[in-house]
Amino acid sequence: xxxxxxxxxxxxxxxxxxxxxxxxxxxxxxxxxxxxxxxxxxxxxxxxxxxxxxxxxxxxxxxxxxxxxxxxxxxxxxxxxxxxxxxxxxxxxxxxxxxxxxxxxxxxxxxxxxxxxxxxxxxxxxxxxxxxxxxxxxxxxxxxxxxxxxxxxxxxxxxxxxxxxxxxxxxxxxxxxxxxxxxxxxxxxxxxx
Amino acid sequence: xxxxxxxxxxxxxxxxxxxxxxxxxxxxxxxxxxxxxxxxxxxxxxxxxxxxxxxxxxxxxxxxxxxxxxxxxxxxxxxxxxxxxxxxxxxxxxxxxxxxxxxxxxxxxxxxxxxxxxxxxxxxxxxxxxxxxxxxxxxxxxxxxxxxxxxxxxxxxxxxxxxxxxxxxxxxxxxxxxxxxxxxxxxxxxxxx
Numbered sequence: 001x002x003x004x005x006x007x008x009x010x011x012x013x014x015x016x017x018x019x020x021x022x023x024x025x026x027x028x029x030x031x032x033x034x035x036x037x038x039x040x041x042x043x044x045x046x047x048x049x050x051x052x053x054x055x056x057x058x059x060x061x062x063x064x065x066x067x068x069x070x071x072x073x074x075x076x077x078x079x080x081x082x083x084x085x086x087x088x089x090x091x092x093x094x095x096x097x098x099x100x101x102x103x104x105x106x107x108x109x110x111x112x113x114x115x116x117x118x119x120x121x122x123x124x125x126x127x128x129x130x131x132x133x134x135x136x137x138x139x140x141x142x143x144x145x146x147x148x149x150x151x152x153x154x155x156x157x158x159x160x161x162x163x164x165x166x167x168x169x170x171x172x173x174x175x176x177x178x179x180x181x182x183x184x185x186x187x188x189x190x191x192x193x
Numbered sequence: 194x195x196x197x198x199x200x201x202x203x204x205x206x207x208x209x210x211x212x213x214x215x216x217x218x219x220x221x222x223x224x225x226x227x228x229x230x231x232x233x234x235x236x237x238x239x240x241x242x243x244x245x246x247x248x249x250x251x252x253x254x255x256x257x258x259x260x261x262x263x264x265x266x267x268x269x270x271x272x273x274x275x276x277x278x279x280x281x282x283x284x285x286x287x288x289x290x291x292x293x294x295x296x297x298x299x300x301x302x303x304x305x306x307x308x309x310x311x312x313x314x315x316x317x318x319x320x321x322x323x324x325x326x327x328x329x330x331x332x333x334x335x336x337x338x339x340x341x342x343x344x345x346x347x348x349x350x351x352x353x354x355x356x357x358x359x360x361x362x363x364x365x366x367x368x369x370x371x372x373x374x375x376x377x378x379x380x381x382x383x384x385x386x
Binding site: 030032058060076 | 216224225228229252262268270271273
């Protein structure tokens with residue numbers, strides 16, 4: 001069991017409906033020392049890959065991406081989830097449909113911050129059905145840049161997102177993959193990696 | 194002129210309507226080395242203050258707050274701008290009215306992440322009229338915690354937010370205070386500090 005799985009067992013809370021709450025250290029309150037361990041681990045897993053830039057999505061991906069970026073010495077760009085008045089000029093826009101809510105959302109990045117030929121590492125906190133991630137991949141493709149790898153903190157292995165992404169040949173590294181959860185016993189089972 | 198003012202002059206773009214675009218290094222693409230310089234500077238300016246926690250607000254405050262937190266060795270909590278399904282349990286909610294848009298917004302944080310007696314440093318990227326900041330102060334007060342200081346990257350000195358906050362006795366440190374801007378000449382004048 002790795003450092004992250006141990007932390008999830010210690011501080012994660014399983015709620016009904018396959019909800020895993022990790023808001024005490026990952027996506028509301030943020031443990032920066034843990035984020036640095038996450039950064040070190042991604043650095044190892046993407047050893048030897050050329051990374052020019054990290055792309056993430058607001059809001060909870062941003063903090064992790066910024067700390068991880070220190071281990072790669074690259075800038076971070078975060079995609080926005082809806083059109084903002086501060087984002088003027090040419091933009092790449094990906095439309096993605098939410099599996100859960102059946103709503104359509106836009107994922108947006110300014111064109112000047114994603115360039116043809118750039119090697120991009122995608123970082124996010126959670127992967128479940130993967131709608132946000134699909135939007136990020138679409139943005140990178142629109143730019144003619146290349147997805148060099150995908151680093152996820154927690155993957156819900158019982159949902160489809162991870163399998164789809166791996167089936168398409170991307171190097172997807174999830175530091176913890178939850179295979180099943182039991183809210184009554186507050187039990188979490190991880191996939192052996 | 195400090196490192197940040199120099200960077201703003203180099204890469205900032207002045208747009209009509211007193212808009213300062215710094216999205217190439219601060220709030221869309223993020224220069225992590227610059228964020229570390231910002232962290233060092235805040236550490237100096239709040240020297241000797243007891244800081245238990247950094248509180249910021251989504252989305253563009255998060256990255257800066259996480260890097261700054263490394264210089265204070267404290268966790269970061271980010272307030273959310275609208276009620277989210279992932280935020281269950283008891284919450285502090287501040288209602289703030291936008292100066293610009295006349296709309297009412299909620300700023301929300303889980304009660305368990307802001308505790309009575311904690312010394313809190315508020316961090317954000319921009320201060321103009323200060324609605325977001327007023328919401329954060331209100332949350333800290335609701336918790337019975339204490340605002341130990343406020344660190345802002347760029348303050349628009351020609352708007353009212355900074356004066357109001359200083360008038361109330363808070364130690365507000367803005368690394369660059371823009372006194373005036375001219376979009377035709379792309380000129381920016383900073384307040385001497």
